Amino acid sequence: xxxxxxxxxxxxxxxxxxxxxxxxxxxxxxxxxxxxxxxxxxxxxxxxxxxxxxxxxxxxxxxxxxxxxxxxxxxxxxxxxxxxxxxxxxxxxxxxxxxxxxxxxxxxxxxxxxxxxxxxxxxxxxxxxxxxxxxxxxxxxxxxxxxxxxxxxxxxxxxxxxxxxxxxxxxxxxxxxxxxxxxxxxxxxxxxxxxxxxxxxxxxxxxxxxxxxxxxxxxxxxxxxx
Amino acid sequence: xxxxxxxxxxxxxxxxxxxxxxxxxxxxxxxxxxxxxxxxxxxxxxxxxxxxxxxxxxxxxxxxxxxxxxxxxxxxxxxxxxxxxxxxxxxxxxxxxxxxxxxxxxxxxxxxxxxxxxxxxxxxxxxxxxxxxxxxxxxxxxxxxxxxxxxxxxxxxxxxxxxxxxxxxxxxxxxxxxxxxxxxxxxxxxxxxxxxxxxxxxxxxxxxxxxxxxxxxxxxxxxxxx
Numbered sequence: 001x002x003x004x005x006x007x008x009x010x011x012x013x014x015x016x017x018x019x020x021x022x023x024x025x026x027x028x029x030x031x032x033x034x035x036x037x038x039x040x041x042x043x044x045x046x047x048x049x050x051x052x053x054x055x056x057x058x059x060x061x062x063x064x065x066x067x068x069x070x071x072x073x074x075x076x077x078x079x080x081x082x083x084x085x086x087x088x089x090x091x092x093x094x095x096x097x098x099x100x101x102x103x104x105x106x107x108x109x110x111x112x113x114x115x116x117x118x119x120x121x122x123x124x125x126x127x128x129x130x131x132x133x134x135x136x137x138x139x140x141x142x143x144x145x146x147x148x149x150x151x152x153x154x155x156x157x158x159x160x161x162x163x164x165x166x167x168x169x170x171x172x173x174x175x176x177x178x179x180x181x182x183x184x185x186x187x188x189x190x191x192x193x194x195x196x197x198x199x200x201x202x203x204x205x206x207x208x209x210x211x212x213x214x215x216x217x218x219x220x221x222x223x224x225x226x
Numbered sequence: 227x228x229x230x231x232x233x234x235x236x237x238x239x240x241x242x243x244x245x246x247x248x249x250x251x252x253x254x255x256x257x258x259x260x261x262x263x264x265x266x267x268x269x270x271x272x273x274x275x276x277x278x279x280x281x282x283x284x285x286x287x288x289x290x291x292x293x294x295x296x297x298x299x300x301x302x303x304x305x306x307x308x309x310x311x312x313x314x315x316x317x318x319x320x321x322x323x324x325x326x327x328x329x330x331x332x333x334x335x336x337x338x339x340x341x342x343x344x345x346x347x348x349x350x351x352x353x354x355x356x357x358x359x360x361x362x363x364x365x366x367x368x369x370x371x372x373x374x375x376x377x378x379x380x381x382x383x384x385x386x387x388x389x390x391x392x393x394x395x396x397x398x399x400x401x402x403x404x405x406x407x408x409x410x411x412x413x414x415x416x417x418x419x420x421x422x423x424x425x426x427x428x429x430x431x432x433x434x435x436x437x438x439x440x441x442x443x444x445x446x447x448x449x450x451x452x
Contacts (some may be wrong), residue, residue: 037263038347038376039368065375066348089378091317091348119376120346121264122292122317141367141390142265149291150264150345152315164367170396 013127016095020102020130027107028217029060031115032209033129035153036137037146038119041163043071044196045137045205046114050078052206057111057213057221062101064093064118071116079114081105092123095130111213111221121146125153132216133158136189140164144174147181155185159208165195239353242321246328246356253333254443255286257341258435259355261379262363263372264345267389269297270422271363271431272340276304278432283337283439283447288327290319290344297342305340307331318349321356337439337447347372351379358442359384362415366390370400373407380411385434391421 024031034042043063050059061082063071072084083101085093098115107113115131117124125134136157138146141164147154154160160182182191190208194201214220250257260268269289276285287308289297298310309327311319324341333339341357343350351360362383364372367390373380380386386408408417416434420427440446 037265037345037368038372039263039365067377068374070371070375089348089352091346118348119263119372120317120348122315122344122346126315139265139367141365141393142263145296146264146345148294149296151293167367167393167396170393 010126013095016099017128017130020095020098021132023102023107024113024130024132025217027110028219028222029107029110029113030133030213030216031113031129031131032133032135033115033117033124033131034135034137035117035121035124035157036119037121037139037142040119040137040139040142041196042116042119042137043074045161045163045194046075046116047078048196048202049206049209050075050114052202053112053209054078057210058109058223059112059114060105060107060110061114061116062093062098062105063116064097066090066118080109087118090118091120092118092127093129094127098129109222112209121150122152125156133212135159135161137161137163138178140167140171140173144172144178147178147185151185154182157186157189160186160189160191161205162191162193163195164197165193165200166198236352239321242325243354243356246321246324247358249328249333250339250356250358251443253336254445254448255333255336255339256359256439256442257339257355257357258359258361259341259343259350259357260361260363261343261347261350261383262345263347263365263368266345266363266365266368267422268342268345268363269300271387271389271420272301272342273304274422274428275432275435276301276340278428279338279435280304283436284335284449285338285340286331286333286336287340287342288319288324288331289342290323292316292344306335313344316344317346318344318353319355320353324355335448338435347376348378351382359438361385361387363387363389364404366393366397366399370398370404373404373411377411380408383412383415386412386415386417387431388417388419389421390423391419391426392424
């Protein structure tokens, strides 16, 4: 019985996700769904990313957390507009929450919509929000066994970021094992080693975003600087 | 509608959890449910804990992960017996999975049943497994904003362990903020600072386990050494 319930919830979710995808296409906004455990550095990455993309490219953000507006408060100074969704007891965002929030966001002004999902390595990978691209983050502090044990998000990711690389010398982390585990699940997604603190890999990540924007909506930016 | 579905699943789960609790009482086995994000150090803590409790006290373990038996393989040399549950797509354990696994475990020989839940800060805090005590772990690598953003497990915890304390000098972590956030949610649970690597706080944790065993089942150990 449990499986049937989950399936019907997933089916309803997928229909709304398709509508969301149509909406983003119509506005030529690239939507990215950021998925990881709590504390992998999603908000810190977004603060820096949104600033680096400006002024040529503007971003709006939807943030999911169980409670508080702390992440939205942090992103507000950087983004064009931010919406915080408090999920209460839910460990992931649903497509209908994105549909509701997107309605009130200025998508006509936004080159990117970053969706920072609830910190959780499992369910956010199973619920399509209508995004164009899924970004999986793994902090090296979480350990080198996590890819094999929690494969969901690594299977579906369009890019995989290994974060907090500045700590590589003080953490036991077998990089070869992680790379090998990732490649068993996903041969296509680029794997980037990132530290926002030491700026490692950051330019490469920004370049990937810009390339993806151009290839998916055919323009570099909505409002090119004069 | 979603809320109704969740409620009925929770209600069915709670009934089975009560049966599990009766079973543990009958065998005088103390059951602990370990809950945290992936990578907070649950398995490493259990390896060391189970060894430190021996030979006076024996432990059995149930481990939940989406895939692999890596945690069970690690715990097997230390525990009396270990059962790995692979949850597939589910981000937490259910009471019926514990009921099934407990049936085949030698509870008559076990002073402790450690249940290592799926790595997730949200749903494992909402599903009663019939345990006697809930243990919440937070690795300091995850950041000092996690208690307020993910309050579920901290509200219900009987003890809260701040782990990976050996990294305190290389991580930005506001201990006062975390302690204050925890006390807003939970005034009762002891808060212990732990590092398995540097042995910080470890004796205090073992003492807590032994005190709780004596106060909940009235005996220190099933088979006292002669």
